[in-house]
Amino acid sequence: MTVKPVLLWSDWLIFLLVLTLILFFINLGKNPVARKRWRSVFASRVGMASFLVIVFYVLIALLDSMHFRYPLDKLEGSDEQHYSQEVNSLLDVVLEDLRGHDEKTYSSPFAIHSFSKENRTLENGQVVRDYPRLEYAGSHLRKHETVGSDVFERSMNALVVGLGIALVLALLIQLLRRLTGKQASAWLPWKTVYLTLGGLILVTVWILQVGGYYHILGTNKVGQDVLFQAIKAVRTGVLIGTLATLITLPIAVILGIAAGYFKGLIDDVVQYIYTTLSSIPGILLIAASVLLIDVYIETHAEQFRLSAERADFQFLALCFILGMTSWTGLCRLLRAETLKVSQLDYVQAARAFGVSHSRIIGKHILPNVTHIVLIALVLDFSGFVLAEAVLSYIGVGVDPSMASWGNMINEARAELSREPVVWWSVSAAFVMMFVLVLAANLFADRVRDAFDPRTVN
Known part of the structure; x- marks a missing residue:
């Protein structure tokens, strides 16, 4: 079966970002000096573990960025091949068992019966109100089997398979270390590496093994697997945090350093711009911009052949809007730090000797504010991930057809007021978002310790 590849703009961007990161670490x-500082980051157990978790999220986002369309059956008498309007990804293929087992409506985690009662007609014609059996979850169980024993057995099988994969991976790493020389990587916390990789592998194998037979985190209102939706939202969280941050940084760095170094009229203009922008309520500014984008999409519907292209355009527009409205805080910090650094003796001496402004900024100013930029890079990433959840919650986030943690929380508003409470949708979004943001913040702490001039020996 030949599929048709689909490359969205966000796919190109995430591939470019990953390639840029690889080249960055190669050029270290x-x-x-930079290599020594980054080595101190990865020599830390917390830094290494959080980095591996972030890489795991990025790998999920990469799998979900390899899109394609399935071919449709050819019409009789026609050789022209048509393709489905639905855009799938490699992640959909990997999680096919979670994606394809939709129920009618809510079901709780590991349940084999629906969450709500329905009228059911017995063989004798009597109508009873009962919890109907789910179509897919637990359908393999025999009469004498219970959910607990079956889940335990499959979990043990997943544990054995996961440990086997982790052991093979550890042996391959050890072999690679011997070939390259163990001393070259002896500074890495290898126990932490093996434990983190082993934990991630075990969780992945367990989800793939058990998720095909049960809804691990239950189903939502329309019967979709909640765990699948939470995993699909990883791409949205990673991309919106990364792209919005990369839009924010150049603006903040250029304007902040220019204002602090040149002072005078340039400083006044930059301060006027970010003071004016800061005086506008951020949520209202973002909401108004998103609504303008929605109007553009509605009036230019012919430009978007697929619903995925429409959702992707709205998503990239949201990243741009978040980036353009969130640079003021970092700009203030960089301006203040540049004002301080520009008064140091060696900077004043460079000016007295006639060194060009660009060389002074590149050699003296920028290296002394790099630690602020790096810390802001990771912290802004966390902030934008959380911002997407808030914006989607109030209805001005990503397209509703796009999986995101914000959309999951937004859909769970009514669920939290039910009796009994449907808690698993909001809990799944919270846990997935919490792990990513926590890993990013811990990694930022290690980067701060490594690049802060006051702590570097």
């Missing part, structure tokens, strides 16, 4: 070898 050319800068001994």
